[in-house]
Amino acid sequence: GAVVSQHPSWVICKSGTSVKIECRSLDFQATTMFWYRQFPKQSLMLMATSNEGSKATYEQGVEKDKFLINHASLTLSTLTVTSAHPEDSSFYICSAKAGPYPGDTQYFGPGTRLTVL
Amino acid sequence: EDQVTQSPEALRLQEGESSSLNCSYTVSGLRGLFWYRQDPGKGPEFLFTLYSAGEEKEKERLKATLTKKESFLHITAPKPEDSATYLCAVHPGGGVYQGGKLIFGQGTELSVKP
Numbered sequence: 001g002a003v004v005s006q007h008p009s010w011v012i013c014k015s016g017t018s019v020k021i022e023c024r025s026l027d028f029q030a031t032t033m034f035w036y037r038q039f040p041k042q043s044l045m046l047m048a049t050s051n052e053g054s055k056a057t058y059e060q061g062v063e064k065d066k067f068l069i070n071h072a073s074l075t076l077s078t079l080t081v082t083s084a085h086p087e088d089s090s091f092y093i094c095s096a097k098a099g100p101y102p103g104d105t106q107y108f109g110p111g112t113r114l115t116v117l
Numbered sequence: 118e119d120q121v122t123q124s125p126e127a128l129r130l131q132e133g134e135s136s137s138l139n140c141s142y143t144v145s146g147l148r149g150l151f152w153y154r155q156d157p158g159k160g161p162e163f164l165f166t167l168y169s170a171g172e173e174k175e176k177e178r179l180k181a182t183l184t185k186k187e188s189f190l191h192i193t194a195p196k197p198e199d200s201a202t203y204l205c206a207v208h209p210g211g212g213v214y215q216g217g218k219l220i221f222g223q224g225t226e227l228s229v230k231p
Contacts, residue, residue: 002163032217043204043221044161057216093160102217103149103168103208108160 001027004096006109013084014117021079021112023094029074030096034106035067038091050077084116119144119209123222130195130229138190138225140205148210150188151219152181155202164190164203195229202226 003026013019023033031052036044048069049057056069066088068080077096081088091113095106120143130136142150149168153161165174167183174181178199180191190203206219 004160006160034218043223046218049216049218051216091158095160097217102210104217105149105151105163105166106206106217106219107163108153111158111160113158 002098002105002107003027004094004107004109006094006112008112009110010113010115012115012117015085016083018080018082019084019114021081021092021094021114023077023079023096023109025075025096025098025107028096028098030077030098031074031100032097033071033077034095034097035069035077035079036093036095038093038111044093047079081114084114086116089114089116119207119220121205121207121220121222123203123205123225125225126223127226128228130192130227132196132229132231133194135191135193135195137192138203138205138227139187140190140222141187142205142207142220143186144207144209144220146210147207149208150183151206151208152188152190153204153206155204155224161204192227195227197229197231200227200229 005024007022033050035047047062050069050071052071058064071077093111095108122141124139152164155161165181170185178193202224204224205222
């Protein structure tokens with residue numbers, strides 16, 4: 001149980017285009033999902049917290065107009081990287097919290113490798 | 118300031134050589150401590166959740182323990198397939214953490230040689 005999927009697993013795009021990444025909780029409902037970015041040999045960096053039916057909360061320094069987050073249902077959140085540039089190339093990982101309480105366990109997706117040419 | 122520190126940064130073991138990874142935390146109020154395993158190029162895989170001091174959990178060769186200041190991940194008789202980065206994360210609870218966001222340590226990179 002507690003499986004989270006991401007699609008696509010990898011994507012290559014040209015500079016200036018937009019890319020959408022999907023995060024789904026497959027066997028549980030998640031009122032809260034999180035989006036992380038990870039650079040090589042570094043730990044996870046939280047980008048934003050996504051709550052179903054409301055606007056996402058972005059961490060300091062994360063451009064909300066560049067990284068659009070939509071949490072349209074209890075099992076789906078999407079991250080759209082708009083007008084992507086090479087510096088946006090990274091490993092993006094989502095997680096879903098399996099329960100209504102802040103301390104409930106987060107389960108992570110397998111990640112999406114974005115390469116912007 | 119809320120903080121999570123993992124040690125060592127890297128650990129090399131021979132197959133069968135037991136050891137422990139440490140996760141020290143300084144938070145205003147612990148609401149959950151989580152251990153994850155991450156393989157290169159993959160998302161973190163959930164291992165354990167601990168909520169209160171004195172709590173212990175086991176899974177195969179892994180055992181996690183929790184005190185009021187730190188958590189240990191004990192690895193008994195490790196195998197090469199246990200090689201991975203082990204991440205510790207803490208949910209402090211309250212304030213900006215009400216939504217459930219976690220504070221992560223930098224991870225311990227474990228390498229087990231046959």
